[in-house]
Amino acid sequence: MNAQDAVLETGYQSGIPPVNYLNIKTTLASWLLTKDHKRIALMYLVSVSVFFMIGGLFAATIRLELLTPASDLLETGTYNKVFTEHGIMMIFFFLIPSIPAVLGNFLIPIMIGAKDLALPRINLISLYIYWFAGALALYGLMVGGVDTGWTFYTPYSTTFSNTYVMIVGLAIFINGFSSILTGLNFIVTIHTMRAPGMTWFRLPLFVWAHYAVSLVMILGTPVVAITVLLLAIERVSRVGIFDPSIGGDPILFQHLFWFYSHPAVYIMVLPGMGVVSELISNFSRKKIFGYEFIAFSSIAIAVFGFLVWGHHLFVSGQSPYAGMVFSFLTMVVAVPSAIKMFNWTATLYKGSVSFDTPMLYGLGFMGLFLIGGLTGLFLGSMGLDVHLTDTYFVVAHFHYVMVGGQVIAYLGGIHYWWPKMTGRMYSEFWGKISAMLVFVGFNLTFFPQFLLGYMGMPRRYAAYPPEFQVLNIFSTAGASVLGIGMLMPVIYLVHSLKFGKPAGDNPWMLPGLEWRTTSPPPLENFATPPVVTWEAYEFGEGSGLDLEEARRRAAAPAIL
């Protein structure tokens, strides 16, 4: 029996299937020791949300402190710790794992028609590593935190900071292996676990994006691991290669650090692009424009992303000639991102666009990532970077990419696949409201920071000259809106778990494999192993979905 029959059999079932991965076993052990990628994904979802909350609290504190020029709410020392912890929590414990470990973990096996990831035990191990590292980081936070900035620049972090650099550094070192294992798992899975008929060019772009990300994780993360290790050794032994007093070189640390940490930016945003590709195509019910180009631009970004780290070092004492090379390559990386942008836009053309909550997030992503990407050019262009680097322009830029890009996409993805994960539908009304709030609040928060940056307000300042205050007030005001917008989903999503109406297996009648199994899916994802006979993003008759029936049901008065 092939997938079409499976659909006909289970396709329109609108209740919660009696047996699914959530209720098949309910003991605590059945969760903590599970090897089921879906349960692991859910546990990741909870964990990263916790870290996102913590990081968010720090963000709020920062904005409050910056409401006034003087450092009156926090002393400078506390402020330094706060922005450092904000960066560490958000980057290492939310942004990097969020989409791959939650959505990727949940969806990749389903999307390629597999029973599970290729290495489920490794998957569980990576979750525990993540938990351990997170706990360690939180411990470091409890005992006094760290104040080096998330970049840990030497020699401040090795010699001069008297905060808990060791603990947090160790946490980051350990956490690295969690994401290495995840990436490793994805690559293996995508190579070996595809269902019959699921050729490379029938893969959803979400999977392509994650393939690219996994490459970066495997090739980049070990380098930052060894770098942080060297940092730790040097901090303990008081001697090392970053120590200028014996002829070491602090800038070597920056090289090694950014060799990973710039590609890490792509680790954070590439999966977002994958999600958005799904959203745009599916909610305009039209095959995505230029599938191959989007797929390969992901790979291109992953590869070129490794060649540009030096643009963080234009003013740091790096050779200006090296700066030239890095700047040039940075400009080259802009192209694949542009290609994606244009293709998404073109996908809307002659589509049948519906504006459900996930789509709102998708469109929001396009707008914000557009600005984020373009301002990246400002910073990649050396002459301008000399003026802008280490100012709020940089802060605004990477928040546009990280929050405006990655977080928005993450929220969109969560809304999009929520019915599949839980079998319940959230309140569409509140969904739309929060999407709007997030978009508005975000822009109000971070756009003023571009202006502040060009005026020269330095980043990581607890106290700033009074002429910068007006824009900072705008920013803080926006932040409060953003905060509300971010909290609302937590409320109505949790609420929907109990009271949301059953979503049915395929609420939007979409062709992706994940919509052809029950929601929530059974333990091994499919009642019968699927055989793929349709192209990616095939919305017409070729998809084998019974759209007529679906229309009839849609026309019928909804049962509430």
Place this chain on the structure above:
Amino acid sequence: MQTTNWVPLFPEQASTFAWQVDALYFYLVAVSIAFSIPIVLAIFVFGMKYREREKYVSGAEIHGSMVLETTWSIIPFVVSMTIFLGGAIVFFNQMTPPDDAMTVYVVGKQWMWKMQHETGQREINELHVPLGRTVKLTMTTEDVIHDFGLPEFRTKADVVPGRYTYLWFTPTKPGKYHLFCQEYCGLNHSGMGGWVYVMEQRDYDNWLSGNVSGQTPVEMGKDLFENKLGCASCHAGGPQQRGAKLEGVFGSTVKLTGGGTVVADDNYIRNSILNPASQVVEGYQPIMPTFKGQVTEEQLNALVAYVKSLTPGAATKSPSPGATAPSPANTTGGTGASANNMTPAKADRGKQNAAGSNPNTPSNSNSR
């Protein structure tokens, strides 16, 4: 364009290449707008025009177009190349100091900037420069990485331990401009700022002459004694003097009111300036105000040196304020520095042979 607007969007253009940076900025803003407007417009138009009319109808069967893809790969590439070139040119200017530059040595330390002019004047967190003169900063730091950032001059450079980095600008407008440390450097990072004063040549010369720290300790002390602090009004000889006579006092033993004697050595003089009431010389009223907090260490040294100089033969033992001069710790190994350590290092040796080592030039001597 004035920093006095209620929302100033642009810092002043105060250096020769500031306009280039701004031009580049405007070019990029233009590019950004040129790219965003069409895309955003397209999103809105398509969104409205092709919004879902009937449920579950699939959109048109368009899978892509080679022509379009190549177009919108090539155009962004070309544009980004123009951006790269523009940036590279401006960067080249920012990194290429003219030869006729006047050098100022800068040492960063947590959390202050120490400058020294070639003529010997020292400043802290302030830099006075003449209008229109090209200034080249030779910078290093005693501890962590700092960054000498001058937004109004549109330039900035990290200051790295164990090596020199350079920065140059030619101020074009008199005024007072921000100096920020823009590389995070620890606890008081946000306090590690200051001002750059751009002055007309005339004012600058006045400032130079007004700034005593170029003088020898004795001259400086004399100046303080007679003008700045007005000690002379009491201590200068003469019938109606209220303060003790200082000529020849150094090294002698003086009687104190309420008995007891003390040898008038460095510490005694120092102490009498800071807490005069503690050891009053017999026959004088304890009326002298304390100068604690009004005189810097350096000025104190100078005063002591001057008082000594009033006693023939004692002056030779005068302490040199140079002893208190800063010198970077972490300069043992020429780090990434390579040749750029050579030039100043040589200059340094030169100075040692000639005018005694320049305190703000990192010396190559081993700090272990």
Place this chain on the structure above:
Amino acid sequence: MAEHHHENDHEHIAIPGYLGVFAVLIVGTILTYFVATIDLDWIFPGANTLVALLIAFTKMACVMLFFMHVRWSPRLIWLAVAASFFWLAIMFAYVMQDYLTRSTGVFTQ
């Protein structure tokens, strides 16, 4: 997967083969020592290092191809090996391009 070779057709190398590779490795080791003791700087400075590295690479190739069976592995494995060395090269090249051109922080000196 088309490029898959089942590992069980493992007659690809037998005892003599392994011993041969082993011999090569031993010889390489001894060779690398003696070459290191000869001064090759008359060819060009650093010639010694180059020779040492060439030998090391040969030895590595032997181990990978025969001991690790890369020679009989699917294309993907070749790709993985190639990729890792490519990325190593990136790291070396792009870090060194800074150090080799970093005479100073400014262009003209």
Place this chain on the structure above:
Amino acid sequence: MSTHGHSDKFVYHEPGLQHQFSDMEQQEESVSIGMWMFLVQEIMFFGGLFTAYLVFRSKYPMAFAAGSNHLDAFWGGLNTIVLIVSSLTMALTVYYAQKGNRNLQVIFIILTMLFGATFLGVKAIEYNDKYHHGLVPIAGLNLRAKGTAGAEQHPEGKPCWEVAGHSAEPAAEHQYVNPKGEFEWADCSLAKLAQDEGYLTTAEQIGYFSNGELDGNKFRDKVRIFYYLYFVMTGLHALHMIVGLLLMTWLLWTAYKGYYNADYYMPVEMSGLYWHFVDIVWIFLFPLLYLLGRHFLHAGH
């Protein structure tokens, strides 16, 4: 399929097949790709260290040569041989696993472990030697010092480049105290040599000299960087050896239990990959750390 005597007995129950795979073949492919991806990240992990080595070697070649010449190439070479032999035995282990020959499997695993242990033993000897000669870069860890030509208290009035020849054979050793346990290095003759022959790098011209004079202390600091890298690199490698040995112990147990056969021996093969990788790392560490300055011993003087 091999038709080896042992295999039929195991053919029905495929011991390792996990639920997510449809067949053994898919599982084997997945596992081997997974292992290779792991090795890729290992390569990048050591890659960071090699980058650091490259940078500082290119800055301070003479200091690195001096430091390297003081390492004992004999022990290093011996260890290389030992590792290569262990690689051979490991390869043979896999070979006999494929053949489904349990006994030879077990024997060769034991041999492999023996050679692995030998390697660690030799490393221990070397580390101990460094400790006694004040060559541990961390201050305070060289408390029990023995003098040799390479690192001994600075002879009075002698410039650092005339300290007795720094040849590998130790001069008459004598105990002496190194109260602070400082890193010790007196001999900078190689820097002198390079200065005379005029191939100092710019970094060296700054890094070794104070006021135009060769400065023994500054040279010592650069040698210290070499030893720092030496200890970190060999230390991490040794750590990988230890992990490898644990892996081997587990392998030995399962092999002894007759867990593997001609149809299922992935664990053996995967452990083999890891073991060979560790061997490869050493193949590079040996020349880079032990041999790179040898020719100066026989060239300059």
